[in-house]
Amino acid sequence: xxxxxxxxxxxxxxxxxxxxxxxxxxxxxxxxxxxxxxxxxxxxxxxxxxxxxxxxxxxxxxxxxxxxxxxxxxxxxxxxxxxxxxxxxxxxxxxxxxxxxxxxxxxxxxxxxxxxxxxxxxxxxxxxxxxxxxxxxxxxxxxxxxxxxxxxxxxxxxxxxxxxxxx
Numbered sequence: 001x002x003x004x005x006x007x008x009x010x011x012x013x014x015x016x017x018x019x020x021x022x023x024x025x026x027x028x029x030x031x032x033x034x035x036x037x038x039x040x041x042x043x044x045x046x047x048x049x050x051x052x053x054x055x056x057x058x059x060x061x062x063x064x065x066x067x068x069x070x071x072x073x074x075x076x077x078x079x080x081x082x083x084x085x086x087x088x089x090x091x092x093x094x095x096x097x098x099x100x101x102x103x104x105x106x107x108x109x110x111x112x113x114x115x116x117x118x119x120x121x122x123x124x125x126x127x128x129x130x131x132x133x134x135x136x137x138x139x140x141x142x143x144x145x146x147x148x149x150x151x152x153x154x155x156x157x158x159x160x161x162x163x164x165x166x167x
Contacts, residue, residue: 026064026164029114033065034073038106039080047081047148051104054152055079058160065164075119077163078109082124086144089130102147103128104155110163120166127155 035056040048055077059067070076083105090099105126110119129151131143 027112027115030074030112031065032068032072032074033059034068034070034076035059036070036076036078038078041080041082042084044081044084047084047104050148050152051079051081051106051155054149054156055159058153058156062160062164074112074114076111076113077159078111079159080107081105082107083126090132097133099130099132100144100147101128101130102144102151104148104151106155108159120163122162125155125159127151127158129154 035052037052038048038055040046056067059065065075081104083103085103085105087101087103088097088099089101090097092098103126105124106122108120108122108125110121111117112119129147131147131150133143
């Protein structure tokens with residue numbers, strides 16, 4: 001009886017641990033990617049640098065593709081920042097803003113250079129990050145930069161997942 005209970009427990013544990021995930025398989029000829037600096041179609045200076053750097057870092061740490069220059073790349077991911085919006089989302093009892101949401105909108109194109117194919121053209125992709133305000137306007141501006149950096153990391157992870165997992 002104990003053996004049977006132990007066997008059932010072992011089977012239940014094994015079954016609970018079983019599962020599968022859907023993971024895309026890139027075409028075998030796509031081993032490298034170039035990510036030129038994104039275009040900035042907003043009035044916010046430098047936002048394209050934050051986002052491009054974050055996307056390059058995300059692809060570099062992902063390990064499925066190597067980031068190289070456009071002249072030697074198998075594929076190219078191009079982007080443009082089309083929206084940058086900071087919204088007030090929380091207030092204190094005196095109606096002072098205490099939390100903001102930073103929303104970034106992008107257009108993305110991913111091309112297979114070897115086979116001269118457009119792999120995707122994604123318009124209006126959005127992501128955001130929230131940040132709290134604790135004091136002066138100067139600290140709010142600094143926090144906005146931190147929020148942009150955080151949003152860039154999250155956007156970059158989403159871009160990598162969308163790009164690689166769709167195959």
